[in-house]
Amino acid sequence: MSEPLLTVADSLKDRARAALGSRNLILVGLMGAGKSSVGRIVASQLGIPFIDSDHEIERVSRMTIAELFAAYGEDEFRALETRVIKRLLKSGPRVVSTGGGAFVNERTRRHIKRGGLSVWLKADLDVLWERVNKRDTRPLLKTENPKQTLENLMNARYPIYAQADLTVLSRDVRKEIMADEVLTAVIEAQKESPAS
Numbered sequence: 660m661s662e663p664l665l666t667v668a669d670s671l672k673d674r675a676r677a678a679l680g681s682r683n684l685i686l687v688g689l690m691g692a693g694k695s696s697v698g699r700i701v702a703s704q705l706g707i708p709f710i711d712s713d714h715e716i717e718r719v720s721r722m723t724i725a726e727l728f729a730a731y732g733e734d735e736f737r738a739l740e741t742r743v744i745k746r747l748l749k750s751g752p753r754v755v756s757t758g759g760g761a762f763v764n765e766r767t768r769r770h771i772k773r774g775g776l777s778v779w780l781k782a783d784l785d786v787l788w789e790r791v792n793k794r795d796t797r798p799l800l801k802t803e804n805p806k807q808t809l810e811n812l813m814n815a816r817y818p819i820y821a822q823a824d825l826t827v828l829s830r831d832v833r834k835e836i837m838a839d840e841v842l843t844a845v846i847e848a849q850k851e852s853p854a855s
């Protein structure tokens with residue numbers, strides 16, 4: 660006889676929570692991949708705190724990301740992002756959703772690799788574009804052809820995101836389903852390398 664659905668769902672959360680242990684779970688990937696929205700659900704499923712590095716940067720600086728880029732430029736923003744992410748990863752377990760460029764920065768990437776289990780939410784261009792073109796708050800996409808810019812970012816960044824510990828395909832299914840797939844990937848990773 661098959662198990663009742665509730666038990667299966669409960670055991671997914673419990674198994675993922677046990678597999679994660681005291682490590683942080685860090686979501687990386689391009690703008691629109693779903694790091695913030697899926698990360699929040701994953702954290703609530705695991706019963707651990709959720710923090711979004713973009714929100715944390717805005718909180719500590721009391722400026723929006725767009726204002727930070729405009730006032731200080733991208734290099735200063737990256738330096739602040741590195742410091743904030745380093746601090747967020749000092750204790751765990753937490754789910755930390757990062758900004759789209761965080762894992763691309765070498766220093767930040769080093770902190771993420773040391774700081775827990777990283778998951779790349781990988782999406783194709785059309786999925787990302789459908790999501791990001793609804794808002795114009797992203798400074799890097801304020802160009803003449805933002806879709807082309809997004810594609811250029813994909814080409815430059817995907818080989819780097821591929822260094823994450825796990826990859827989950829982000830597509831147009833409910834965010835809860837994406838969250839379950841992240842939990843499943845955490846369990847699978849633990850099976851493959853139980854010592855970690």
Ligand SMILES: Nc1ncnc2c1ncn2[C@@H]1O[C@H](COP(=O)(O)OP(=O)(O)OP(=O)(O)O)[C@@H](O)[C@H]1O
Binds near residue numbers: 696791
């Ligand atoms: N699985 C999904 N199905 C439909 N819409 C989604 C899905 N995941 C995310 N979205 C929507 O796409 C948009 C971008 O998602 P989100 O902000 O979570 O991405 P992000 O990876 O955090 O992007 P950024 O790097 O810009 O912070 C939001 O409007 C969100 O509601």
Ligand SMILES: O=C(O)C1=C[C@@H](O)[C@@H](O)[C@H](O)C1
Binds near residue numbers: 713758761
């Ligand atoms: O992809 C990027 O480089 C960025 C993504 C956003 O999350 C923000 O961190 C910022 O707009 C830069």
Ligand SMILES: [Mg+2]
Binds near residue numbers: 694695711
């Ligand atoms: Mg986000």
